[in-house]
Structure formats: C-alpha cells, structure tokens
Amino acid sequence: EAGAAVLTRQADVRDLAALEAAAEAAEERFGQIDVLVNNAGIAAPSGRPAHEITEAEWQLMIDVDLGGAWRAIRAVGARMVARGSGSIVNVASTAGLVGYRHFAGYVAAKHGLVGLTKAVALDYAPRKVRVNAVCPGSVRDDEAMEGRMLAEIARSLEVPVAEHEETFVRDQPMNALVEPGDVAEAVLWLATDASRQVTGSVITVDGGFTAR
Numbered sequence: 001e002a003g004a005a006v007l008t009r010q011a012d013v014r015d016l017a018a019l020e021a022a023a024e025a026a027e028e029r030f031g032q033i034d035v036l037v038n039n040a041g042i043a044a045p046s047g048r049p050a051h052e053i054t055e056a057e058w059q060l061m062i063d064v065d066l067g068g069a070w071r072a073i074r075a076v077g078a079r080m081v082a083r084g085s086g087s088i089v090n091v092a093s094t095a096g097l098v099g100y101r102h103f104a105g106y107v108a109a110k111h112g113l114v115g116l117t118k119a120v121a122l123d124y125a126p127r128k129v130r131v132n133a134v135c136p137g138s139v140r141d142d143e144a145m146e147g148r149m150l151a152e153i154a155r156s157l158e159v160p161v162a163e164h165e166e167t168f169v170r171d172q173p174m175n176a177l178v179e180p181g182d183v184a185e186a187v188l189w190l191a192t193d194a195s196r197q198v199t200g201s202v203i204t205v206d207g208g209f210t211a212r
Helices: 016-030 055-065 067-083 104-127 149-156 161-169 180-191
Strands: 035-038 086-091 129-136 202-205
Touching: 016 067, 035 067, 035 180, 055 067, 055 104, 067 086, 067 104, 067 129, 086 104, 086 180, 104 129, 104 202, 129 180, 180 202
Parallel strands: 035 086, 086 129, 129 202
Antiparallel strands: none
16 A cells, blocks of 8 residues: 555464575565564563473573574575675564563563674674664554553553553653654664664663663
C-alpha cells in the first residue's frame, strides 16, 4: 500500500538453516542485504530468582535473545563482509546495561548481546560493515506492532495488567513510557549512512532510566 516491495518469511531464530534460507531468499529478491535488525526476543519465563530457573528456561532465553542474533549475523554477515558494506542493529535492552531483580536469564542474554555487538563490530570494521546496539527502556505495548513486552513483564512480576503502565512510568525520569516509534527512529539512524562513522556503539532510548 505504501509502494514498497516486501518479502516475508517466518522462521525460528533458533534454527540456523531457516535463517540462512531467509537470507538467501532476500538476496535473490532484492539483489543484496544492506541492513539486518535483530529484534526477535522474549522476556519470559522470568519473574523468579536465579536458583528457581529451570535449565530448559535458561536455555530458551539464551537461545532466542542471544543465540538468535548470532545466528542471524552468521546468515547475513558473510554476505555483507564480502560486499564491503552493511549495517547490523541489535535491539538489546536497558537489561543489557543494568540488572533487574528476578530476570537473571533476560539480563544475562541482553548483556551478552551488547558484548556480541562490540566484538562483531571489531570483526567487521575493516570491511566497512557496522554493528551497533539499541537499548530501549520501558516501551509502550502497541497492538498494531504486536507489542506485548510490558504486559508480559508485568505478568511475570504479578502486576495487574490494568496497572502495569502506571507502575513502569514511576521509574521513568521523563515521566513517560518510550513509544515504539522512538526506538524505530534510533534504529533507522543506525541503519543509514547518517551514522556511517558509528560502530560498536550502544544507544539508549530509555527516557533517562540508565542515567541514574
């Protein structure tokens, strides 16, 4: 409807072969892949102290939130390196910078994603492929974008869904939740040549949460 050419593929980010197939399909359709945005992630199962997390729950969190980004980079990165251009944006979280009580798996995965960002940025810098991370704070759920992160976190913390926005706003220095578009603008900037000298960076979009 907007006049853009779009190709969609559904894949599990725990499945490397599926991601490689999606990358191949995208390259065949559009000629090359200029930007990769790693935005697949889960916040639950959480809401319990570290010793109550099962091994299966721990593995699921790490496999999706950290391993999924690595697999996507593996599927797309070689193509960008061979061409000598590209931008990879990893969507992490303020949980990649600070700790959160009862979210050990999520915090560990997102800290790992920030570390992965910096390491791959150095791997790819000589070939002019940039790798950066965006760390959103509390982002308002948006049905149009299938956003359910805050509601899921609230559920894990046993906060009534009807009260969850008010609860999260209390911790926001700017007294407002981050909007999905705020995060999208940061990702877009990192995806374009406007940020051509930015790599290995971590940008917070958190209304000042991590400034405290």
